Amino acid sequence: MLYNIKSTYGRNLAASDGDIGHVKDFYFEEKSGAIRYMVVDTGLWLMKRLVLLSPHAFERVQPDAKALSVKLTRKQIEESPRIDSRHMVSRTFEKDYYRYYGWPPYWDGADIWGIVGSPATLPGEVLAGETPAPRHCHEHVQLSSTRGIVGYDVLASDGSIGCVSSFLADDQTWVIGEWVIDTGNWYDGKQILLPSSAVTLVNHEKSKVFLNVARWDIQRKGAHILPKVTALHP
Numbered sequence: 001m002l003y004n005i006k007s008t009y010g011r012n013l014a015a016s017d018g019d020i021g022h023v024k025d026f027y028f029e030e031k032s033g034a035i036r037y038m039v040v041d042t043g044l045w046l047m048k049r050l051v052l053l054s055p056h057a058f059e060r061v062q063p064d065a066k067a068l069s070v071k072l073t074r075k076q077i078e079e080s081p082r083i084d085s086r087h088m089v090s091r092t093f094e095k096d097y098y099r100y101y102g103w104p105p106y107w108d109g110a111d112i113w114g115i116v117g118s119p120a121t122l123p124g125e126v127l128a129g130e131t132p133a134p135r136h137c138h139e140h141v142q143l144s145s146t147r148g149i150v151g152y153d154v155l156a157s158d159g160s161i162g163c164v165s166s167f168l169a170d171d172q173t174w175v176i177g178e179w180v181i182d183t184g185n186w187y188d189g190k191q192i193l194l195p196s197s198a199v200t201l202v203n204h205e206k207s208k209v210f211l212n213v214a215r216w217d218i219q220r221k222g223a224h225i226l227p228k229v230t231a232l233h234p
Helices: 074-078 089-103 215-221
Strands: 003-004 012-015 016-029 035-041 050-055 067-069 154-156 159-170 176-182 191-195 198-204 208-211
Touching: 003 176, 012 074, 016 050, 016 074, 154 215, 159 191, 159 215
Parallel strands: 012 067, 154 208
Antiparallel strands: 003 159, 012 016, 016 035, 035 050, 154 159, 159 176, 176 191, 198 208
């Protein structure tokens, strides 16, 4: 099921032995749409230290729950590899991080989560066979912030259609399937959904998102209007 990422911001997080803070942000791959980390605001517990939680730490997202359950202890999180909040995620950090938790690295396989299609699937559940070629053959990690992209101008091939408002993600695969766009005066102030496949480029320097579709094509097909989304999670 798809859920609106905006609905999870500020949601409390509960480890197996106590609270650990609340949801602050998500880091995702623009090309695949896969959310690689949840950013946690730990408050005074870890003195504002930046903590990242991989989707492997969750059974699944339950947007309606008062607190999201994390399959880790507070001690495990406290002793996990640290990331310098002034820098982006590096592959060196990821290797240490995944090794520490014993999770299968998503960059070592052909599927969206490495050798599995969902972070909740254990490697042992995959049938034995020929090892697939990795999807991530480089050391550079390019992740974007869902909060950081909100407000970016969205440009169709023939003009602006509005700005980014939020994202819809799958609660099992943690993949962003659609972008929520505020259309402003262009489309009677409606919020519409665009598939991730329509996005060809995100220019962070200019705060712009470029699409491979035209404004008239979006209107001709009727777009997907947001009431379909708010019925799930406002």
